[in-house]
Amino acid sequence: MFLSKLLEPVKATAQQAGERLWQMYLSGDVQTEIKADSSPVTSADHAANQIIIEQLTELTPDIPVISEESHLVPLTQRQHWPRYWLIDPMDGTQEFVARSGDFAVSIALVEHGWPALGVIYWPKEQIWYYATRGRGAFKQQRNLINHIQVRQHKQGDPLRIAVSRRQPQHLISALLAPTQQAEFIALGSCSLKSCLVAEGGADCYMRLGPTGEWDTGAVHIIVEEAGGRILDSQFFPLSYNQRETLANPDFMVIGQSSVAWPDLIQPHPTPRQITD
Incomplete structure (x- = not known):
């Protein structure tokens, strides 16, 4: 029940962050920097990061958040967390910069060392992918929701x-x-x-x-x-x-x-x- 109650608010948070990314993508009013690992980060990453952290903190004030775009808490502290949010405010920053539109918001809840809830939102196509432990995986485009499964590969096929x-x-x-x-x-x-x-x-x-x-x-x-x-x-x-x-x-x-x-x-x- 705990995961089920979180799912819809997390989907809404991912959408809100995704819509902000898309607005900034369309406007082109974005600053880009290069991080120490030579990967790009933009002002859109930071804007989405702020939205997600604020929303998750309000939703679950007792659950800490780990984000690609935030300071990483030392292992000595976080290794004792029974659960935490694990987020990438924009997965595919290079695609954002390259103008392909193939970037997404990624939010996971990790419990006892393993992901238990996951939401991906693709702003360009207004698509969610999501799952909670033991309840299957789904794809939603606007109000159309479909259960998804991996492909049945036949031996000998490419x-x-x-x-x-x-x-x-x-x-x-x-x-x-x-x-x-x-x-x-x-x-x-x-x-x-x-x-x-x-x-x-x-x-x-x-x-x-x-x-x-x-x-x-x-x-x-x-x-x-x-x-x-x-x-x-x-x-x-x-x-x-x-x-x-x-x-x-x-x-x-x-x-x-x-x-x-x-x-x-x-x-x-x-x-x-x-x-x-």
């Missing part, structure tokens, strides 16, 4: 792989088994590609390169409730709030669980190490 517009496809092709054929679907933000797997539009999505736990928190519960999984490059589950930094390893979003994925996707020969 893999439908969601990829970034900005990552060379040969890097992904190199991770496939030598005889595995693939079809590539280019899309923007990390969360939208993950949701594409959740709704059956792609079989998998492989992410190479830096991401944070805020990039996967909300989509993790959505993908799992849709029948898929998110695993690291060695086919182990991701973890949350276990390190001083919140950096993710390379990971993959995979659909139908009965597929022998290790036969189709080769583990990285030298996994990228996470350092605190």
Whole structure:
């Protein structure tokens, strides 16, 4: 009941932040800076961040918030939190800057080290993806709501792989088994590609390169409730709030669980190490 009561207010918060992002996107009145990790951050990120934190603090004053765009609380303090909000006020800032429109708001509630509620809002299409633990995953466009599930992949069929517009496809092709054929679907933000797997539009999505736990928190519960999984490059589950930094390893979003994925996707020969 606790998660069910939170869902609609969180969806409304994601929409409000998304509408602010879209207004700023259309106006073009945005300042862009480069962070220490060489990724961009804009005044739109900060505006959405403020909306989300204010709304969540009012909704659940006793639940702390971790955001990509806020100061990170030390692990010694946050490792004792039984639950916390994990947010990315704009997943896909590079898409915002590049004017593709493929950016989204991401809000997750993590309980006892695992995502329990997730909401993604895509302002351009006015679409929500959302899930709560044990209750399935859903896609909503305006008032039309559909239950979503991962695609049933047939043995021998090409893999439908969601990829970034900005990552060379040969890097992904190199991770496939030598005889595995693939079809590539280019899309923007990390969360939208993950949701594409959740709704059956792609079989998998492989992410190479830096991401944070805020990039996967909300989509993790959505993908799992849709029948898929998110695993690291060695086919182990991701973890949350276990390190001083919140950096993710390379990971993959995979659909139908009965597929022998290790036969189709080769583990990285030298996994990228996470350092605190």
